[in-house]
Amino acid sequence: MTPPTLAKIALLLLASPLALAQNADRKLQSAALNGKQLEITTSDGKYVIKPYSSRIMETTFIPRGERHDAASHAVVLAPDQEPATLRDEGGALQYGTAGITVTVTKSPFRIAYAYKGAPLVAEKLGHHKKDGAEVIDFELDKDEALYGAGARAVGFNRRGKRFTLYNKAHYGYEERSELLNFTLPVAMSSKMYALHFDNAAIGHLDFDSGKNNTLAYETISGRKTYQVIAGDSWEDVVGGYTSLTGRQPLPPRWAFGNFASRFGYHTEREARDVVNKFIAEKMPLDAIVFDLYWFGKEVKGTMGNLAFDKDNFPDPKKMIADFNAQGVKTVLITEPFVLTTSGKWQEAVDKRALATDAAGKPATYDFFFGNTGLVDVYSQTGKDWFWDIYKNLRKDYGVAGWWGDLGEPEVHPSSVRHATGTADQVHNTYGHDWARLIHEGYRKDFPNERPFILMRAGYSGSQRFGLIPWSGDVNRSWGGLQSQPEIAVQMGMQGIGYMHSDLGGFAGEMLDDELYTRWLQYGVFQPVFRPHAQEAVASEPVFREEATKALARESIRLRYSLLPYNYTLGFDNNQQGLPLMRPVLYEEPKNEKVRGHVSSYLWGREFLVAPITEPGARRKEVYLPATSAWFDFHTGRRYEGGITTVVPVTLDHIPVFVRAGAFIPMVKPVQSTSQYNTRSLDLHYYHDASVTAGGGKLYDDDGATPEAFEKGQYELVRFASALQGKELSITINSEVGKQYQRPERGVALIVHNVAAKPARVQVEGRAVKFGWDAKTRLLSVPVAATKRAVSTVVITLQ
Incomplete structure (x- = not known):
């Protein structure tokens, strides 16, 4: 300088x-x-x-x-x-x-x-x-x-x-x-x-x-x-x-699917019935989450047992193996509190696993669940004791994911002492270091597996441990839904990109099918799709009345269709720190009018989402950023950017818009991500005369290997468009890591906003048959599977 x-x-x-x-x-x-x-x-x-x-x-x-x-x-x-x-x-x-x-x-x-x-x-x-x-x-x-x-x-x-x-x-x-x-x-x-x-x-x-x-x-x-x-x-x-x-590791691909979860499943039979009902209803499912009844029959007095209750779960190994065969992963809740009435209290004391009082004895105090001690995740003895429990449940039972609850910690008296400081000195990093314990344990004992770590509390940089946060015990109400976009978008800006909510709301016994529908529709465009609630009103969509169930099924199927796009968002978050949910401020940082705007947000770069957060809504006012023209995702209608428009609202979807020039890779929905692949891809391109060059990508790997990209076990498919006069060219170019075999992939190219039937369409220089619908203005071009890494489609527009 x-x-x-x-x-x-x-x-x-x-x-x-x-x-x-x-x-x-x-x-x-x-x-x-x-x-x-x-x-x-x-x-x-x-x-x-x-x-x-x-x-x-x-x-x-x-x-x-x-x-x-x-x-x-x-x-x-x-x-x-x-x-x-x-x-x-x-x-x-x-x-x-x-x-x-x-x-x-x-x-x-x-x-x-x-x-x-x-x-x-x-x-x-x-x-x-x-x-x-x-x-x-x-x-x-x-x-x-x-x-x-x-x-x-x-x-x-x-x-x-x-x-x-x-x-x-x-x-x-x-x-x-x-x-x-x-x-x-x-x-x-x-x-x-x-x-x-x-x-x-x-x-x-x-x-x-x-x-x-x-x-x-x-x-x-x-x-x-x-x-x-x-x-x-x-x-x-x-x-x-x-x-x-630090950057967020890419989660296992199943984390982008649908979860069955409630507070909670009391028995093995109950859990099996729920999984089977999802399959019978043809509702995609990738995981089932067990709340605290897996280790105790009662809410109070059992926390810290951290072992399956053999009366209600007589054969947990077979149950988990059967779920896995059905494409459903098992996630268990754990808490850092070990009650003095739990089966592991004396063991935790003997192993010196607990935080202490001023005299050096295990600190005990009362809270909602009973008289308790707290695992000291700052002492080596505490870390070793806690990790051994996780390791054995993973190794011996096949548990695939972990839910860390109450990790603020929920009750943490200032008098408690940890190995590295007082309660007040480490309070805000407790959930952070609990996630670190699991993350580092996997790197040591299960190095070829991506952990799933759902945590209720954390600190700056917690994302680097793979922490998946949620927004806590939100009320099952319209007010509860209204606060969720702000919380998630703000957390993404602060580096923690997977913030999400208990879809449908958690607390209370309110049964409101419209609220439930709107929350799930919003959930399609948030990082984790996980309905969860107190059990008085069912959180799982398979137990709702038929009309609500049908709408929930469509939301979940759309979520699965968008897996290629969503998984690529996870890759961008991992590589660049880009939030999955982004404020409109990102588009127009100098526009003072959007500095406080969160009634709509960006899902990745290409989608603009406007959740419906009020009952009975029939219209929604939406600001469309001036950086692009936008298309209604459901109707195909084109809107100019830089305007506030009022769009009609129906119960079957929330307003969602796609940027002109965007590529949206999609697949047909599957029952679980264990059946997922990209060998047959629906590639949507949103053509507009204002876009002379567009681009997009798809990231793919095996969905399970840690740091697959760095290990060369990946495919990165880049999409590009170029408009010169009446000629629109679309190129699909595959980059393959040295340790990866790309699949032969057939692509159904769907070009939106084509006003007239094209004069000609060529694939690799040869004319091909194509479909064009005058009403929807959709052009469909089949691109056959090939071993070539590059495919080019040239469309001669009228």
Whole structure:
């Protein structure tokens, strides 16, 4: 970066409103480069500033007399060898990379950040103490919107709120919840930057609740480290954040299917009957989830048994094997609480598996389920004891997935001690490190298998352990449904891309078939399709009345038809950190009107989804981003982008739109993903005169091997369109990993929005027969299976 550019940045920063901030008590004493990092000594401590990449900068403050804790629960990226320069401009130091520049004003001492010359954010008072808390605050522009702080339902633009950072369940919440199971110390701005506060202890994140243009992180103790992540797009910002904290492994393919789940299945006979009913009703199914009755006959007094109740489950090995033969995986609930009345209490005590009190004895306390201890996932003895239970259930019984419930932990007194700190110091990372325990156990003992880890609580970076989150015990109500898109989209922005809800709602005995239908229709376009609820009203669609059952079947079959598209979204999340559910803000980051918009969202890049969240709706107002024209997924009607339109609503589907120029790979639905393959593909292309070049892809592998892409055990099929005059060319090009055999694949190409019968269609230069429907404006072209990796279709339009 040239000196004139640095000087210009300094002037911009000093001239901006952010320059008004100062801390008169902090004096700069010296500054120097130590390798790539900048070390600054001040009158009250030391700053260490270093780049992780051109878009990620970390700042740490070490107060005088304190020792720095170098360990991060969140960060896994190694600092980059990105060229970094330091210049002394007289009144300020300029330190930075080709992307982020840090301006350190000498007097009054102040740190500010810019990205490619544009001011981002600046410390206000920097690190200081206030009302017993350790605080770092920042000066905000008066009009920037804020996102982050984990899973909440408070409105999409979260500016003006002060959030507690203490993972906590909220039973029966509806359209609003200030505090839920995932509280993440992350703030994101409409100026396209993120601030991640790299400290796990409990505290608060204040998004300008005092209306004085201040963002503040407050904590009880711990590291005084934060990272600034910037980019040219939201994809850059979230991609940078997930490169810093880790990317989500691609889940097993069956995780994209339908789950049977309730609270809960009491007996083996009951569970078998449910699976058989799904098959008899021709309703696709990939997994059955067992709540706590698998280890106890009663809700209270049995938690911690963690072994099949032999009275009600006389032959669990055969049951699980039979389910597997039917294409249905078995998922078991586990909790970190071991009751003093459970069969494993003494064993857990003897193995020193439990968190302790101040005297070093197993800490016990009462909560809803009984008198309990808590597994210490921070001690080696606790980890070993807990993992042995998982390992034996996997190895001896064939259990395929795990549900970690109550992992906030739900009740976690401050007096409890763990191997690495107090309850308050580790509370927010407990679910994170519980998921780590299972993830690392699989890598050691089942290295050729992708784990499924459903967890109710986590922390920054939990996605790298394969954690699949859900939004907790939402009420079975319209208010409960209304809060779900905000929670899921926000969590995707914060790196945890598989946030989903108990479809139909969990809490309460409300029987509302319209609500159930709308929730499942929304569920088609969220990361995990899992109806779950208290058993007083059936959560499984096979037990609903016939009309509702028929609508649920269509939703589930659509979910399975979209498997090629959805699985590819999982691949993009794994490789790039891209959320599966994305805000409209991603499309138009400079459009102030969409900064608080979440009544519709993007499912991947190509779908725009507008859930129906009110009873009796017959019309829905939908904003269609200006970046494209859009097609109604169900009717084919074309809409211009950049408009708000009112669309009619019927009970059989929710409004869904597809981007002009999109490729949507689909298959015929199967009973379970064990029958899935892409040898016969329906490839939908949404032709429009406004699109001269389009593209898309399909990712495929065996659905089970960890890191299949990195091992060369994959196929990546790229689709491309080119429109020149009246000639539309579509190319299908297969890239195959070195350890993979691509299938011979027949493709039924369906081109939408073809106004007139084409003059000619050629496949590989030879004219072929085709179908064209004047009413639907659909062109159908068969592309026969071939060993060739490339196929080209040329359509001569009228």
